[in-house]
Each structure stands twice: as structure tokens, then as C-alpha cells.
Amino acid sequence: MFPTFDVEVVLPTYVTRNRSEVVALIKAFDTNGKAIKGDLILIVRTDHFYIPSKYRTKTAIDGSATLAINLADDLLIDHRLDNDNLELKVTAVVRDKLTGKQCNRTNTVKVTETDFKFQVITPSNAYKPGLKNTFVGKVCTQDGKPVADSGLQLKLKYGYSSNESEWRDSPLLLSPTNGLIKFDVFPPRDIYELVVKAEYMGNTYYIPSSRATTRSGHYMQVIRLDTTDITVGQDVKFVVNATEPIVRLVCEVMGKGDIAWAKSFDTNNNTGYEFSVATVPQMAPSARVLCHYVRPDNREVVADDLGFDVIPPLIGTPFAVNADTRPTKPGEMCATEANTRHNPFVDISGADIMNELKTYVEKPYSHLHWRSSATDYVFKDSAVDVMHNGFIKT
CATH class of the missing domain: 2.60.40.1930 (Macroglobulin (MG2) domain)
Structure with a gap:
């Protein structure tokens, strides 16, 4: 029984149009680390909607092979095309000369205008x-x-x-x-x-930039005053600035899908107001502060929100996890070692939930320029449904 083999397509992280060629390194080794000898077919495609192109070549391989693809001659990529970035899809098909088995892998590389x-x-x-x-x-x-x-x-x-x-x-x-x-x-x-x-x-x-929209043309802004890392139990300081005096300021902190802190302030009709929030475990690893006020003359709600990170509290019992390897592939073994004291119960899971926890207060589209600029979206961005007898710009 012959061992299986795998193919790897190694490409540069990107390539610019003014370069004459892109170099692809193809590797083929079996599970025992032995080089595969046989035939290599390299297929390169572009996805440009106006001038799609395809390049195909065949050569021999003995463990590895390096091939150069000419961007202008082989793929018809030149400066006549528009400025949109292109993507090259490079597919390597390796056929083992000894067993006749075939394996293919695909990788992509961006073709950009500049470095x-x-x-x-x-x-x-x-x-x-x-x-x-x-x-x-x-x-x-x-x-x-x-x-x-x-x-x-x-x-x-x-x-x-x-x-x-x-x-x-x-x-x-x-x-x-x-x-x-x-x-x-x-x-x-x-x-x-x-x-x-x-x-x-x-x-x-x-x-790209867009103007925030309110009916009155007045705005509010929440800014974090301190820039140091915050651990659960410490205070985090904020300042609210507005383009008009604020009568009553209402603030909430959302953490893990719920209200972790809330308070209203009498600002004495000032255009700025500072306040502090005592962080709690519910705010870790990320939370969002949401502030708003109501304009007395037209009952318009003016709001702003801001996300901030909170470092979870340290575990009382020392605990460390080490792995014998960092990068790995599906199906491969990975040895993990856990070190602690006092004979505690240890539950090991192979799932990283840190990013999942952050999504409770931070939406995937929160940091895109095309996000809505209206007050209504400030509440939606904080995962808050609001019922109010005032006017909320949508």
C-alpha cells in the first residue's frame, strides 16, 4: 500500500501590474516526506469580467518545481485594463509517475496597481x-x-x-x-x-467619508479619555461632547447581549460632560457604551456609541496551556499540555470563543464606511431596540 501525497501551491502575498511575472512554487511530497516524481500541469485563470484569460503549461516535478507566469504575454494583463484589483487563481495538478495517483491544489494571489x-x-x-x-x-x-x-x-x-x-x-x-x-x-x-x-x-x-444625519443638524460624540488597557474592576473614563447644551444625558453599557450598567446625568446645560464606568465581568472582553439626549424643542433623540475592550479577570489558580505546534491542518494530531496546581478540574475545548463574544457588542459591519449615519443605526449598532415618544432619525 502506497502512502498518500499532498500538493502545495506557494505564491507571493501579492503582485503588482508593473512586474513582468509571478513565480509559483509547487511542492509535492507523500505523508512520509518523500518527494513525488511525476507530471505537473499548472493552470492559471483571471476573473476579469472584460478580458478573462487562462494559461496552461505542463512540466515534470521531482518534489518541487518553480514556474514563472508572464503577466502580459501569458495572461494578457497590461495597463489597458481598469484599476480594479485582479485575482489570479493558480491550480496545480500533480500525477505520481509510480502509482498514477493524482492530486490537485489551488491558491490565489492578488494583482494590484501599487505596492x-x-x-x-x-x-x-x-x-x-x-x-x-x-x-x-x-x-x-x-x-x-x-x-x-x-x-x-x-x-x-x-x-x-x-x-x-x-x-x-x-x-x-x-x-x-x-x-x-x-x-x-x-x-x-x-x-x-x-x-x-x-x-x-x-x-x-x-x-471616503459621509456626513452624519440628524433632523436638527446637532450632534453628539462619545470619546474615551484614557487609552490604557482596562481590566475588570477598574474604571474607564468617557467624555461626551455635543454641538448644543445637553439637558439630561442617558448612558448605558452593553455587555454580552445585555445592559451591564446604566445611569442618567444632569449636565447643567453644558455641551460637554465627563463620566466614569466601573467595569464588571459582564463587560469582558468587549462592551459598548451608548449615550443619548432628547432635544427639548422638537423631541429629537441625538445619540452616539463607542466600543471598548475590557481584559477579563485573572484566574486565581495558575493555569497555562502549551501546544507542540502552532499551524496545523484538519485531521492532523496536535499534542496539548495543561499545567496547573491544587488539583483543579480542567475542561479542555478546542474552540476559540473570543471572537464570538465580541460579536455580541460588535457587528461585522460596524467598522465599514458605508454603515448608516443616522441616529436609528446608533441604537441598532449597539443591539438595542428602542421605544421612545421622541423623534429618531432613520
């Missing part, structure tokens, strides 16, 4: 005129690696119309730290458009 990309991490929702809006952006390679701190500066400009000649503020020169840049924008209350433009390494990026 770098710029994306906005925060804010996740729309900007609010009349308040300070802090933007955090990330400059990285196409595979997510941050640019070097000693690299070039990023040039950033913004204005309140699509006509750049009307932009008054001077360009900002920002040096990325671990790939991150941070800048503040104070859009006036009477503007309806915010355009942010970034330039890096000869490439231009336009940052």
Missing part, C-alpha cells in the same frame, strides 16, 4: 460637523505590513468641496509610526461635504 495602500481605521461611522473628528489611517503594503517608521512622509489635504482650489488649509506632512497616522478635522456645522486626499510614494488616495 502600497492607505486605509482609514477610524472613524468607522460618518463625520459630525461642529465637532472634532479624529481620523486614524494605516499606510501598509498590499499584504498588510506597515511601512517603516524611517520611510517617506505622507502628504494629506482636506477640504469641504470637491474643488481643491477652494481648500484653505495647508497640506499636512505626517510620518507614519508602525504604519499609523493620526489627524484631526474640525468641519464647520454648515458644511455638507468633506473630501480627504492622501499622497504617498507617488500614489493618490481619496478617503
Whole structure:
């Protein structure tokens, strides 16, 4: 009985159009680590809707084989195509010369316009005129690696119309730290458009932004004051800023699908108010603070929310888990060792529920730019159904 064998297709993390070729490394070994000798068929496809292409070649393989695919000649990828990113689907079919058995594997690689990309991490929702809006952006390679701190500066400009000649503020020169840049924008209350433009390494990026919507044109913003990690039992501090005086401020903290804390404050008609929340286990690992007030003149509800992380409390009994390997595959064995003291009962499960717990207060679409900018969505984003005799913008 002959052992089975597997095929691996190794590709670069990405490739740019201006490169002449992409190199694929094909590996074929049996379960005993012995190299497979035989025939290799490599099939490469593009998914471009206008000019789909397919390339096929055949060669011999002895454990591994390296093949170069010419982007222009073999796949007809050149600068005549639009700027949309392409994806190459590379399939390797290996036939063992000794047994005649066949195995195939597929991998993909993105073809991009440039080596770098710029994306906005925060804010996740729309900007609010009349308040300070802090933007955090990330400059990285196409595979997510941050640019070097000693690299070039990023040039950033913004204005309140699509006509750049009307932009008054001077360009900002920002040096990325671990790939991150941070800048503040104070859009006036009477503007309806915010355009942010970034330039890096000869490439231009336009940052998508949308204006928050309220019937009155007044807004509120919840900001976390401290930036240190919070453990259960510690206080976390917030400040609420608004474009008008707040009569009564109502705040709740949602944790694990339920209200973990709630309180209302008399703000003495101030436009800003600070408060603290004592964290409890229900808020770990993630929670969301939801604040709102009601405008006296038209009963409109103005709201904002903010997610924050809380580190779970430490277990009283020392406990450590080690594994003999990190990456593994379905069906493979993985040895796990648990070390503790005092002879406690240990229940071991192979499921990571940390991401699941975070979904209770953080929706998958919470950090996308196309999320709704209305007050109604602030409540929905916090998984709250609200019944109110006031007006809520939808």
C-alpha cells in the first residue's frame, strides 16, 4: 500500500501590474516526506469580467518545481485594463509517475496597481460637523505590513468641496509610526461635504467619508479619555461632547447581549460632560457604551456609541496551556499540555470563543464606511431596540 501525497501551491502575498511575472512554487511530497516524481500541469485563470484569460503549461516535478507566469504575454494583463484589483487563481495538478495517483491544489494571489495602500481605521461611522473628528489611517503594503517608521512622509489635504482650489488649509506632512497616522478635522456645522486626499510614494488616495444625519443638524460624540488597557474592576473614563447644551444625558453599557450598567446625568446645560464606568465581568472582553439626549424643542433623540475592550479577570489558580505546534491542518494530531496546581478540574475545548463574544457588542459591519449615519443605526449598532415618544432619525 502506497502512502498518500499532498500538493502545495506557494505564491507571493501579492503582485503588482508593473512586474513582468509571478513565480509559483509547487511542492509535492507523500505523508512520509518523500518527494513525488511525476507530471505537473499548472493552470492559471483571471476573473476579469472584460478580458478573462487562462494559461496552461505542463512540466515534470521531482518534489518541487518553480514556474514563472508572464503577466502580459501569458495572461494578457497590461495597463489597458481598469484599476480594479485582479485575482489570479493558480491550480496545480500533480500525477505520481509510480502509482498514477493524482492530486490537485489551488491558491490565489492578488494583482494590484501599487505596492502600497492607505486605509482609514477610524472613524468607522460618518463625520459630525461642529465637532472634532479624529481620523486614524494605516499606510501598509498590499499584504498588510506597515511601512517603516524611517520611510517617506505622507502628504494629506482636506477640504469641504470637491474643488481643491477652494481648500484653505495647508497640506499636512505626517510620518507614519508602525504604519499609523493620526489627524484631526474640525468641519464647520454648515458644511455638507468633506473630501480627504492622501499622497504617498507617488500614489493618490481619496478617503471616503459621509456626513452624519440628524433632523436638527446637532450632534453628539462619545470619546474615551484614557487609552490604557482596562481590566475588570477598574474604571474607564468617557467624555461626551455635543454641538448644543445637553439637558439630561442617558448612558448605558452593553455587555454580552445585555445592559451591564446604566445611569442618567444632569449636565447643567453644558455641551460637554465627563463620566466614569466601573467595569464588571459582564463587560469582558468587549462592551459598548451608548449615550443619548432628547432635544427639548422638537423631541429629537441625538445619540452616539463607542466600543471598548475590557481584559477579563485573572484566574486565581495558575493555569497555562502549551501546544507542540502552532499551524496545523484538519485531521492532523496536535499534542496539548495543561499545567496547573491544587488539583483543579480542567475542561479542555478546542474552540476559540473570543471572537464570538465580541460579536455580541460588535457587528461585522460596524467598522465599514458605508454603515448608516443616522441616529436609528446608533441604537441598532449597539443591539438595542428602542421605544421612545421622541423623534429618531432613520
